[in-house]
Amino acid sequence: MGENVQTSAYGSWPSPIDAALAAAHDGRPEWLGFVGDEVWWTEPRPTEGGRRTLVRRHADGTEESVLPAPWNVRSRVIEYGGHPWAGAVVAGEPLVVFVHFADQRLYRYEPGGEPRPLTPVSPVGGGLRWAEPQLRSELGEVWCVLEEFTGDGPTDVRRVLAAVPLDGSAVQDRDAVRELTDDRHRFVTGPRISSDGSRAAWLAWDHPRMPWDGTELVVAEVLGGTLREPRTVAGGPEESIAQADWAPDGRLLYASDRTGWWNLYRDGEQLCPREEEFGGALWKLGHRWFAPLDNGLIAVVHGTGSTALGILDPETGELVDAAGPWTEFAPTLAVHGERIVAVGASPRTAYEVVELDTLPHARTTSRGGAPIGRARVIGAEHDDPVDPVHYPEPQIRVFTGPDGRDIHAHVYPPHHPGYRAPGDELPPYVVWAHGGPTGHAPLVLDLSIAYFTSRGIGVAEVNYGGSTGYGREYRNRLREQWGVVDVEDCAAVALALADEDTADRDRLAVRGGSAGGWTAAASLTTTDVYACGTIVYPILDLAGWGTGETHDFESQYLESLVGPLAEVPGRYTERSPVEHADRVTAPFLLLQGLDDVICPPAQCERFLARIAGRQVPHAYLAFEGEGHGFRRADTMIRALEAELSLYAQVFGLNPPGVPTLELTR
Structure with a gap:
């Protein structure tokens, strides 16, 4: 530490990363494509x-x-x-x-x-x-x-x-x-057309499956601008095919998790057997984790936990990754000739458009693992809005949960180049539960995390059981256990941080949005780990959500996450935070978009009605014109400042320049 470092309590450090800055840098480039050479x-x-x-x-x-x-x-x-x-x-x-x-x-x-x-x-x-x-x-x-x-x-x-x-x-x-x-199928992806135009391939699945549970790979002949004789060639109820495409020679490529990991196949032959993911959860139609090149090589996004951009030689199984700082690549790829473009990020950079030029005639690389071609940023280039010394420095951790199971997490300790806390003070920590729940927290620069860490509040992102990136067995931990495993894993990480004196046991919070909002609310109703919580556009009532209160795609998601409603209706009641509002004693902040059709405001309103008169300090902020996931800068600013104010009031912090959130009882 330098001589100019000042001593000040956690949560009181002045930060150049304000809510407006975090909001302005929210989101990322997406949906790449070539238009000619551009x-x-x-x-x-x-x-x-x-x-x-x-x-x-x-x-x-x-x-x-x-x-x-x-x-x-x-x-x-x-x-x-x-x-x-x-x-x-x-x-x-x-x-x-x-x-x-x-x-x-x-x-x-x-x-x-x-x-x-x-x-x-x-x-x-x-x-x-x-x-x-x-x-x-x-x-x-x-x-x-x-x-x-x-x-x-x-x-x-x-x-x-x-x-x-x-x-x-x-x-x-x-x-x-x-x-x-x-x-005939409830869900379909867009058709991929073979290079000679003779065949099309797409994915299909039906309720109650989600695409990461099981999909069918359908192939049809293309004749006169029509699709003839569609037939299923791979996949099924317990095999998820995440993506399909055609090699230049007309052979069918697809990513299947039949071994427990999404690996790449060509006409049924496994190309690069690894305990890694070459696919992911198909939350949006058109996600691409691989793309075949004209020279027969295949661009791939792959990894365990974090992801890399690589080039696979399907003839040898050799896989070489692009050199660079990026620790996470989004599931969007585009190729043109020998050019590959992707969207990558790291703990020091936000998502940016990256191009990888391959050597035109190379089929393999040196045995030393040197990359093919070179990667460079060509678009949406990261530009540090503040001195990067204020960015958090993540730790990749594996914690031990109930029954000795592994729990993956990213821990971001409080960090400020000009401030430190008194030697005897332990920092407050906020446990972040990601959405999905079949998803994961990426290891990338997030100014919303930096907003807290630069003020002296630690953040722990938990990739609880059920998260993607660690194989099907890890994903399946959440089957019929939603509201149990996710809650246990987040609590285990929070308590482990306290036990090792990384965090203050009395100043732990939980927060999450969407499915993470469910985990945060369920944590407040079933554990005494947290002093407060932030619940963002959540699911709070399983019975309502599972019987018509949400959209079609997820309308039967709970059949696997909780269990068949017809068989275990009591489980839907027992696990729903709305049914146990009387157990909430910790202050909380509830944030909701009024146009949300995925997690509708009615769920929040029911929860609040049951909290009324119970003397639990809380605030409810509802935003007009916002749906599922806040996208407007003014909304994000208000939400971040309100969240910080909640922690300040509950933890006894004094962050400068933050409006006070009015808590009602």
Whole structure:
């Protein structure tokens, strides 16, 4: 420590990372694609109402937002969305189709002109929605996943593959949309077309399965612009195929977890057997963990816990990773010739667009493991908004939970270059439970974490049992155990940190959003570990959520997470925080978007009604115009400052310049 380091209590350190800074850097580039030789992608604009714009990287390296506000490139298929755009060079100029969030219609756009709709508006339920568009210019069509509501209920919906005319003839005519498949399967991904155009492959699954439980890989012949004789060639109820594509020679590639790990296969042959994941949870249609190159090599995102970008030689099984600082790559890849683009991040950098140039004729690398080509940042380049000495320094930890099971976590101790706490003080810590719950907390720079650590509050992100990245057995720990294993694992990490004098036992908090909000609420109703909690757009009532209060995609998720409702209805009651509001004694903050159709506000309102009059200090902030996951800068600022104020009041902290959250009883 330098001579200028001051001594001040944890939670009182002044930080250059304020809530506005954290909000401005929320989100990441997503949905990469090539338009000719150019790389395009979507990117968030928190200060523009949280919209997603489409960014074009010109040949000279300059970036351009090609669509002004209020255009918002984002699909609502399965509510979490999917790949919302596609582009190609036609007659020497870019032609792009995209989904606009506000009306979910598909639009055609050519630079210099205004977007023109291609699809009609439906007055039924949630209307017509589109994802994974693929331009078939030779047919004058764009092929997509179509989600069509047949009634007003959230599960009154069908999904098929469909072809939309590029000439706009379907704008007023639903019948002009040509359906390529029937709706025998509840869920489908977009078709991948073989290089010779003769075959198509896609994934399908049905209730009550989620795609990480089991999917079918379907292949069909493409004849005259139609899909003929679809047949299932792999997958099943207990085998999850996360992605499929075609090798240049026409052989079928796919990522299957039949061995307990998502590994890569070619026509059924395992290409690189490893206890690693080469796939993940298909929360959005169009996620890509691998992409075949023209030279026969395969770009892959793979790893255990964290992920790397590598190149796999399917002939030898040799896998070589790109050199660079990145510890996490998002499931979005695009390839063009020998070029690979991906989105990567690290504990020191936010997500940025990375390009890997492969050597044109190399099939393997040196035995020493040198990377093929070189990786460089080409878009959304990270620019430190403050001196990076203020960033937290994560520790990758494995804790021991009940029955001796491993629990993976990232621990971010309080960190400030100019401040330290008195020698006898232990820091407060907040345990973060990620959403999903079939998901994971990535090891990347998050200014929302830095917002707390730079003020002297530690954060522990727990990849509890059920998280992705550690194989199917680890994922399956949560089967019928949601509200038990996740709660136990978070508590085990919190108490372990206290036992080793890393954290103050009396100043522990829990927070989470969505499924993490459930874990936070369940933790407050079933344990006495935490002094307070922050519950963000949560699930609080299993019976309500499992009987029509949520969207179709997750409407039967609880059948595996909790158990079949018809067989174990008592379990739904016993585990629901709303049924045990009387057990909550710790102060809490509840944050909710009023437009949330995944975790609706009604659940929060029921919970609060049962808390009323119980003298538990709490606050409820509900945000108009916000859905599931806050996207507007002003919302995120208010939420972060409110959360810090809660901890300040409960833990006895004095953070400078933070508005006081009014707690009611």
